[in-house]
Amino acid sequence: MTRIVCPYCFASDRAARLAYRCLMARTGLRGANACAPEPDTAWAAFTGMPAAGPAALRGPCFDPPRGLRTGRGRAPCPACGVETPVRVCRSCHNDLPSDYCDQDSRIIALIGPKSAGKSTYVSVLAHELRNRVGREFAASLASMGTATQQRYRAMEDDLYHRLLLPGPTQPAAMRFNDPLIFRLSTPRHGPLALGWDGSRHTALVFFDAAGEDLADAEAMDRYTAYLAAADGVILLVDPLQLRTVREQLPEMEGRLPAIETAPEQVAADLATQLRGRNRGEGKGRVTTPLAVAVTKSDALKPWLPHGSPLARPAQRSGGAVDEADRVAVHQDTRALLEEWDGGVLYRQLERDFAQFSLFCLSALGSPPPADSPADAPKAGPRPLRVEDPLLWLLGLRGLLQVRQNRTARKGR
Ligand SMILES: Nc1nc2c(ncn2[C@@H]2O[C@H](COP(=O)(O)OP(=O)(O)O)[C@@H](O)[C@H]2O)c(=O)[nH]1
Ligand SMILES: [Mg+2]
Ligand SMILES: [Zn+2]
Ligand SMILES: [Zn+2]
Incomplete structure (x- = not known):
């Protein structure tokens, strides 16, 4: 089991439990709409940015799907269905480097x-x-x-x-x-x-x-x-x-x-x-x-x-x-x-x-x-x-x- 320490806020978590961030890609499943950016309040709080400001608008985060075996560290966004590889610290919502x-x-x-x-x-x-x-x-x-x-x-x-x-x-x-x-x-x-x-x-x-x-x-x-x-x-x-x-x-x-x-x-x-x-x-x-x-x-x-x-x-x-x-x-x-x-x-x-x-x-x-x-x-x-x-x-x-x-x- 790999344990990850977030390099931004230093919270410790199991790699498998880290959140994902949707990339808001347009190539969604047939009939599905691409996700739109949302205010990321956790990330805004961490960086000190105004949560209501445009800079805090980011791709939606979601928890790893339960039970689903995700291939190569990717998971499908529950809203738009498109897979994303981007892992996110659950405490501070910073994106982690891809192979971290x-x-x-x-x-x-x-x-x-x-x-x-x-x-x-x-x-x-x-x-x-x-x-x-x-x-x-x-x-x-x-x-x-x-x-x-x-x-x-x-x-x-x-x-x-x-x-x-x-x-x-x-x-x-x-x-x-x-x-x-x-x-x-x-x-x-x-x-x-x-x-x-x-x-x-x-x-x-x-x-x-x-x-x-x-x-x-x-x-x-x-x-x-x-x-x-x-x-x-x-x-x-x-x-x-x-x-x-x-x-x-x-x-x-x-x-x-x-x-x-x-x-x-x-x-x-x-x-x-x-x-x-x-x-x-x-x-x-x-x-x-x-x-x-x-x-x-x-x-x-x-x-x-x-x-x-x-x-x-x-x-x-x-x-x-x-x-x-x-x-x-x-x-x-x-x-x-x-x-x-x-x-x-x-x-x-x-x-x-x-x-x-x-x-x-x-x-x-x-x-x-x-x-x-x-x-x-x-x-x-x-x-x-x-x-x-x-x-x-x-x-x-x-x-x-x-x-x-x-x-x-x-x-x-
Ligand atoms: N003689 C010598 N002076 C050094 C060395 N490393 C740093 N310094 C001096 O110490 C100053 C401060 O270094 P810096 O790395 O900025 O220190 P920091 O404030 O701890 O990040 C530098 O501007 C240099 O004048 C070294 O290896 N030898
Ligand atoms: Mg210095
Ligand atoms: Zn963190
Ligand atoms: Zn999405």
Whole structure:
């Protein structure tokens, strides 16, 4: 049974129970009239459009017919008789991308305060997954739905061809910030390797918003639903926010970002929200796996000696995630944080999360040019270890092979 999490409102439903939307095609059964658009009040409420306005007029929705075996995910509209393939979330009435319902969905939530590097990270991560990392793991990543296709193409074009960094996420747009939805196809392993095409498909949903920017309760509520639906959370920590780091980078004077919410506060707030949505062990620690990634590691040269695992790419072979490498990164990042904040963030994480791992990465590979800070480095993004947090989370879910190491410690 395939369970679907709506990538818009994050309600969970069985794929078979999702509604359909009539396409209002003219080629109805003999004698039948084509359906006319109707006000979709559920969808209007979700998007904030006036329900009486023309924009809310859409093809009628209907529940899947009972007992009827519908071939290839199509169902006939009860009003006009014409089959439609369009599946619709029963809660928010958003249309789901055409192949979204054929696979289990995995929500990977990406969070971090403003300017932590979220938008840059998503662009680079998707690019890497589609190219280098995809080849390494015999995996492939495809945009799902026209909205993601268009947005991803624009993001990639800006960053890789026009060498422009993402603009600040617009607070006004934030409320209806569409998710980025990808289909990740990974090889099947072991006794389960029976899929007809030898691969397993997972829908990955990223939603780029900073919780603290969501002023109104409704947007905040949706954001919390997103976090609660997440199979894993990636929390980005900007080292340029930490006082010790700032003091030791005199050459960055004047180019350091404004101070935002402290990472231990973001982590504590996240834990509170997840506990409120029953993702905690009673009053105890939260069970959602958390990857905490220090970003912009290219700016950390003084702290990353030659030979440090944080200064070189992951050493992997045979399309498997290397557990020993992850533990080495976790320990070195922990030591850095200890030096920077006396272990405040780490202790907060230990208190709040049952399963977490530290990472250190750079999306760009070098700082933006000093004379044009809104541009990517001239050579384009040269990322380091951007994929590590996601690969760890996918490994935990059994979607990638993990090479265990006898000396590797379990969990964190
Ligand atoms: N040195 C360095 N700076 C980065 C990197 N990624 C992002 N930045 C900087 O951080 C700023 C904010 O990044 P952005 O992705 O917009 O952050 P968001 O607000 O979390 O979406 C960018 O404009 C860059 O100046 C990186 O990998 N290295
Ligand atoms: Mg952003
Ligand atoms: Zn929905
Ligand atoms: Zn119809």
